[in-house]
Amino acid sequence: MVRMSEPSPAPAPAVPHRSGFACFVGRPNAGKSTLTNALVGTKVAITSNRPQTTRHTVRGIVHRPEAQLVLVDTPGLHKPRTLLGERLNDVVRTTWAEVDAIGFCLPADQKLGPGDRYIAKELAESRKTPKVAVVTKTDLVDSKTLAGQLLAVDRLAAELGFEWAEIVPVSAVDGSQVQLLADLLVPLLPEGPPLYPDGDLTDEPEQVMVAELIREAALEGVRDELPHSIAVVVEEMTPREGRPADRPLLDVFANIFLERPSQKGIVIGPKGQRLKDVGSRSRTQIEALLGTPVYLDLHVKIAKDWQRDPKQLRRLGF
């Protein structure tokens, strides 16, 4: 078609508003939480430089004039060894069936491995949901390595008999292509009104986010000794009575649960110093999250073999 002089522009058809859910999957440490934070623009998911810190489904919400994208952050999918592992995998699969798009995160700086293949195979089963391959951490590699990774990712889907809706390289750290990823996810959402009020970043109950901040602080530096043995439950969060309106204080009562008495010393530290540090570090984070001064009351308790006991798992929120 030869385009002649532009006709006077017809009023642009109103773009239909879209809204829906997407989740990021990928092996531990693939960069899912960091990407969620980069898209949402605030720290909502818990990140760390060690695997498996995301246990609860944390949602971040990307607000756009024409769309609302609700991000669901799932735990990593891996071969289950305990009851907790099985439960976590169930959570992941259920999430995949419910969302409108799945972003599969694959770090650019690591060759595809058996962990990626395991997840990709599971993804192939989830036929209906569009799958976007997100090659993360592109700031860590040169363009040649990146090109090789993009090809390998393309091939992975072909081998398993499905097609990526998109393949997008991103860096959550320098922000490159993060907006493009949002642009590509939006058309995969169904038409519909916003699902959450403007300005909401997450609907994760505050207590769960507070518990995750404490767990993250409690794991700092002792992950090798206590890889998955720490659970945190926030028992109560109440505004302190009788405080002047301009000087509120929130009382937070939380328990750190360990599996064995022998782990207590590691978490509490000599003369209780480590627990004190955990308390002050997580308190700062909680204050930043909730925007109010906090009094944090932390106790360490033993819930014997909680990972294997369905009753304990329920009590601890799994």
Ligand SMILES: Nc1nc2c(ncn2[C@@H]2O[C@H](COP(=O)(O)OP(=O)(O)OP(=O)(O)O)[C@@H](O)[C@H]2O)c(=O)[nH]1
């Ligand atoms: N250089 C670089 N590092 C990144 C990027 N994204 C994430 N990381 C780092 O990779 C590590 C893991 O990132 P997370 O976002 O916690 O990974 P995850 O996939 O959520 O991990 P799990 O919660 O264990 O499943 C952290 O140390 C991040 O700082 C990136 O774009 N560039």
